[in-house]
Amino acid sequence: MRSNLSATAKVYLVAVFVILYAPIFYLIFYSFNSGGTMNSFEGFTLEHYKAVFEDNRLIAILINTVIVALLSALIATIIGTLGAVGIVSMRSQKMRSTVLSLNNILIVSPDVVIGASFLILFTMIGVKLGFASVLISHIAFSIPIVVLMVLPKILEMNTNLIDAALDLGASRRDVLTRVIIPYIKPGIFAGFFMALTYSLDDFAVTFFVTGNGFSTLSVEIYSMARAGISLTVNAISGLVFVVTVGVVAIYYVITNRAKKMEAYNR
């Protein structure tokens, strides 16, 4: 690929990425430090990672986090996909843009506001703060993300495909399961992985709605970091970073496959 960037632009770009990634790598680097602090690197060790895996409470929290992320992403993907199909099939243009705006407001509104309002809601209707409240709120803030990822896929779909399916005898249900959903599958996967990462790294909303005895990784890391420096935090962060890179890689592969399909539509 030919690069059109000037030398200054390249230096600038490199500098930006160094500044963005340096703290993360600094953190991960010291997770291998045999000394107890981040002041000086004394020797290589995996004891902090060992500590993570030996800490049963931490493992339980990790499992909680993953279960909440998978469940909320799955449920949000189902609801969000059906929602996107519903939005597209709305006849009234006004109604459609209203619903879309409401959807987008939820994405841009601060997590603190969402978290606080969920806390008020749950205490009002008497939901016990814990797994259920965290799951419900994660589903709620993931749905708009899924809608946003799925919608463009539906919009780019040739409406003649639906006519063609009807013409071949398909019922409304067949059209959905045999044409629309297979076609927008890349968008659905993209939405699922986005929801997954949002849920995995959510702190603000979870912090509000979680209760005694239930915690997720980000909330736990926060309280550990407040309690004082322990390189276990570095080790967990390192693990989370690796998992995140993995999820991004999967997302990339899926969108690439989708591009191949798009080539046909042109």
Added chain:
Amino acid sequence: MANDIIIRFDNVTKTYNSNTTVLKGVSFELERGKFYTLLGPSGCGKTTILRLIAGFDTPTTGDVFINGKRVNDVPANERQVNTVFQDYALFPHLNVFENVAFGLRIKKIKEAEIKVRVAEALNFVNLTGYENREIAEMSGGQRQRVAIARAIVNDPEVILLDEPLSALDLKLRTEMQYELRELQQRLGKTFIFVTHDQEEALAMSDEIFVLNEGNIQQSGTPVDIYDEPINRFVADFIGESNIVNGIMLEDYKVQFAGEVFDCVDGGMKPNEKIDVVIRPEDLHVTTPEAGKIIVRVDTQLFRGVHYELSTYDEDGNEWLVHSLKRAEVGAQVGLDFEPEAIHIMRLNETEEEFDARLEAYTNEV
């Protein structure tokens, strides 16, 4: 004969958004097993007729009958009609086999029978061996064939084709015209073909419906429509034509371009104002003395098969001539033609009146 009518439109109108009327009371009957073409410029309502037959739209007023049954309220997925779309509308997530098998799978036909029928349909369109190809790997002409196979595999009574050749290059288009015509004759099904390309219509059809602005202007065999266009629109739209104003002095005597000529039309009022049509290929270039009309050659284009001359007579009427021989630009030449080449069109004559008059004066002879 009555049960040979497969599709009937009874005074059908279609209005979109309560103000745009695309069909203004269309009635026609289509016989089983023929190749029909709906021909007209864009926006004439031809695609709307197709969508009404397929069931994607419902008529605003009037009735649509398939096989004698009123189908206004029958949804598309319950009609024995299949469509080949302009952009083919193949399912990109399915391979060739699954695209063709789609309709059969919906009907829950047994796997073994699906295999046989898909193979048969692909064989019909010369795509045997392409079963496992992805749609993205197919060329335009091949996609076109997959779309046709997907329609015929369901054994429909009627196959609708919505400008299926418009996306292909000229050579492939001509090839597909032959193939489609042959396919229709082998299958013996009713084909309804929509196009704005008059050459396609003339080459393939048993019967052509010429449409304009939501009305059927004329229907008939390609030869009828070409030789006896009913009005200026049809004459102009089908092939190239010279249309000039004239006066019908009496039966078989017409005056135009300042002269009186013998012709073979009749049945009008004496001295009625009419339009005269002469096709460019019916005009022969000759010497000014031997010509019936004297014209000056204005421009000349080489069209491969012939030269196309644009000439003007003294009154300023343009005469398009297809000539096998070169002419000198700027030269005076004569144009000769047979009485049979003159076709007379009455102003604002409907198709029924036209047919009645044709019958009346040919019976006299």
